[in-house]
Amino acid sequence: MIKSQSTAKQRAFPGLFRSIHPLAVMVIIFAAFPAIPLIGRFLSLGTEVVIWSLFALGFNILLGYTGLTSFGHGAYFGIGAYGAAIAFLRLSHSLWLCLLIGTLVGGLFAALVGLIVANKRGIYFSLLTIAFSQMFFFIAFRWDEFTGGETGLTGIDRQTLKLVNLAVNLRNPIAYYYFVLAVFALCAVIIWRIVHSPFGRVLRAIKENELRAKYLGYNTEAYKWAAFTISGLFAALGGSLYTFLINSAYAFGLEWVQSGNVVMMTLLGGGTVSFFGPVVGAAIFITCRDLLSAYFEHWLLFYGLLFVIVILYVPTGILGAAAKLRKKHKG
Amino acid sequence: MLGTLMAFTLNGIVLGLIYAVVALGFTLILGVMEVINFTHGVLFAYGAYLAYTLQPFLGFWLSMLVAPLLVGLMGLAIEFFLVRRVYGQNPLFGLLLTFGLSMALEEVIRMIWGRVGRSVTAPAFVAGSLDLGFMLYSRYRLFLAALAILVILAVWYFLMRTPYGAVIRAGAFDAEMVMALGKNLPWMRSLVFALGAVLAGIAGVIAAPIWSIRPPMGTAILMPSYLIVVLGGIGSFWGTIIGGLIIGISTSISVMIFPRISDLVPYLLMALVLIWRPRGLMGEKSILEV
Numbered sequence: 001m002i003k004s005q006s007t008a009k010q011r012a013f014p015g016l017f018r019s020i021h022p023l024a025v026m027v028i029i030f031a032a033f034p035a036i037p038l039i040g041r042f043l044s045l046g047t048e049v050v051i052w053s054l055f056a057l058g059f060n061i062l063l064g065y066t067g068l069t070s071f072g073h074g075a076y077f078g079i080g081a082y083g084a085a086i087a088f089l090r091l092s093h094s095l096w097l098c099l100l101i102g103t104l105v106g107g108l109f110a111a112l113v114g115l116i117v118a119n120k121r122g123i124y125f126s127l128l129t130i131a132f133s134q135m136f137f138f139i140a141f142r143w144d145e146f147t148g149g150e151t152g153l154t155g156i157d158r159q160t161l162k163l164v165n166l167a168v169n170l171r172n173p174i175a176y177y178y179f180v181l182a183v184f185a186l187c188a189v190i191i192w193r194i195v196h197s198p199f200g201r202v203l204r205a206i207k208e209n210e211l212r213a214k215y216l217g218y219n220t221e222a223y224k225w226a227a228f229t230i231s232g233l234f235a236a237l238g239g240s241l242y243t244f245l246i247n248s249a250y251a252f253g254l255e256w257v258q259s260g261n262v263v264m265m266t267l268l269g270g271g272t273v274s275f276f277g278p279v280v281g282a283a284i285f286i287t288c289r290d291l292l293s294a295y296f297e298h299w300l301l302f303y304g305l306l307f308v309i310v311i312l313y314v315p316t317g318i319l320g321a322a323a324k325l326r327k328k329h330k331g
Numbered sequence: 332m333l334g335t336l337m338a339f340t341l342n343g344i345v346l347g348l349i350y351a352v353v354a355l356g357f358t359l360i361l362g363v364m365e366v367i368n369f370t371h372g373v374l375f376a377y378g379a380y381l382a383y384t385l386q387p388f389l390g391f392w393l394s395m396l397v398a399p400l401l402v403g404l405m406g407l408a409i410e411f412f413l414v415r416r417v418y419g420q421n422p423l424f425g426l427l428l429t430f431g432l433s434m435a436l437e438e439v440i441r442m443i444w445g446r447v448g449r450s451v452t453a454p455a456f457v458a459g460s461l462d463l464g465f466m467l468y469s470r471y472r473l474f475l476a477a478l479a480i481l482v483i484l485a486v487w488y489f490l491m492r493t494p495y496g497a498v499i500r501a502g503a504f505d506a507e508m509v510m511a512l513g514k515n516l517p518w519m520r521s522l523v524f525a526l527g528a529v530l531a532g533i534a535g536v537i538a539a540p541i542w543s544i545r546p547p548m549g550t551a552i553l554m555p556s557y558l559i560v561v562l563g564g565i566g567s568f569w570g571t572i573i574g575g576l577i578i579g580i581s582t583s584i585s586v587m588i589f590p591r592i593s594d595l596v597p598y599l600l601m602a603l604v605l606i607w608r609p610r611g612l613m614g615e616k617s618i619l620e621v
Binding site: 063069071116119120122123124126127128130131132134135138139141142260263264267298300301302303304305306307308310311312315 | 361365367413416417420421422423424426427428430431432433434435436437438439441442554557558560561565591592594595598599601602605606609
């Protein structure tokens with residue numbers, strides 16, 4: 001239930017920040033991250049957070065705005081990762097080209113699956129998205145010649161980026177962090193525009209009452225297909241960026257656990273109530289996972305229970321709970 | 332060649348029958364509660380692990396009775412304390428709740444039984460192989476197939492021929508009306524969830540001697556269950572059985588013919604069936620689509 005977006009953004013960023021666009025605030029916070037002592041040292045974690053934020057923000061077009069629960073978007077993230085890796089190894093070392101190819105390939109697969117699932121609803125929709133994502137996982141896992149099978153693809157390298165007359169050495173982790181952040185900022189603006197456009201309004205109408213939207217003359221299946229494909233494109237871009245972060249691509253990236261993770265992030269942060277929910281969720285989720293896995297042998301136990309607790313006690317996510325608290329506080 | 336084909340087909344039928352038992356429990360919970368139960372696979376794994384632990388003490392028959400009942404109790408607890416709270420809400424919640432829970436429960440398996448694989452020996456009275464006239468075939472697999480068929484028939488009888496079954500089927504059709512008619516819906520739902528868990532448990536116990544018992548075995552059987560349900564049609568009893576057999580046989584034969592893509596064949600079948608019949612082979616328009 002995304003009510004009025006303008007009030008939501010004001011509630012999320014009170015006081016000092018009110019006059020600045022919330023998107024800008026978000027980017028500034030991320031940009032300051034490497035400068036923060038202690039935390040700033042975990043730069044690759046930071047880059048991972050930004051990449052997953054991009055993935056989750058795009059995914060929320062489908063989950064939060066259209067109300068469709070895809071449990072298979074990890075596949076497009078993974079296909080994007082492979083697309084970029086294969087383009088790098090076989091075609092060109094240009095970062096731009098590899099990212100573009102990865103994004104388009106992942107988006108293409110999403111578009112194809114979208115054709116089959118767009119007219120399905122509710123649980124049936126989820127069931128099918130799971131099944132298709134697992135199908136892609138097995139293809140990636142078995143097609144040794146192309147995807148490296150179990151061992152995956154390695155030996156990818158970030159090349160120096162030439163911007164006009166400035167050469168940026170992306171092998172430097174900080175440079176890559178800011179590169180990813182720049183891509184993320186651009187995408188965040190695009191996603192913001194998408195969900196606040198007339199197109200986005202139709203998506204919300206579909207979420208509220210698909211039948212009514214249909215009777216108003218909207219081809220709801222085409223809209224659902226478009227939402228599915230667009231979120232798949234952003235997932236694939238995230239995957240492509242991820243390939244260049246870890247300089248490799250693995251079939252694991254396509255697994256359904258990844259799909260579950262992105263749904264969880266989106267929900268955990270409050271994607272159903274706020275535009276920025278997925279970003280908050282990604283930051284907390286990735287950090288939690290990292291901490292848990294560093295300190296506990298059986299961390300998956302806590303990790304799994306985290307899902308249970310969130311669903312039972314904070315189903316509207318952190319921003320949703322925060323808004324509720326503030327409302328209570330006000331009276 | 333023909334002999335090998337026969338053997339693989341028979342293996343496929345046995346596999347398909349186990350799949351069908353697991354998928355029956357899965358589709359029952361899906362149909363009545365509208366929850367995609369991710370814990371179903373891990374309950375299957377618990378069935379196998381409990382069989383491994385209990386058999387040295389209780390023997391084959393008794394542990395075959397006790398292990399599924401214990402799994403049923405687990406299912407009951409999961410429903411009563413957790414899943415019950417998300418009924419009627421966004422289907423996403425049930426999905427994520429059971430998804431997280433299955434990860435946690437799988438980790439509990441690793442904590443109790445360790446990461447290494449275990450194995451269960453088949454009981455002595457069905458050891459060795461039987462001469463079928465045209466080939467020799469494992470006695471245990473035949474015994475397993477017979478057990479699975481018995482379980483399937485028992486579930487069919489329960490659902491289609493008893494008053495309890497009628498209430499459950501009605502509940503899947505129109506829960507509110509069933510409540511209005513004075514049936515205790517919450518209890519019925521608990522019962523269905525427990526029954527689904529028992530089915531997963533039974534499948535785990537009887538499959539244990541021919542399965543590699545490892546912590547991720549539960550996740551591995553979950554996918555065939557989805558495929559079967561999608562392939563056969565949600566909420567269709569015989570669709571689930573037929574779907575199970577199709578997936579079992581096609582997996583087994585593709586292992587023989589093109590082993591590299593054997594994992595993939597069931598998915599291709601599903602995609603084909605969906606394009607041809609969007610609701611699955613025997614699926615009808617159901618409440619799940621709204």
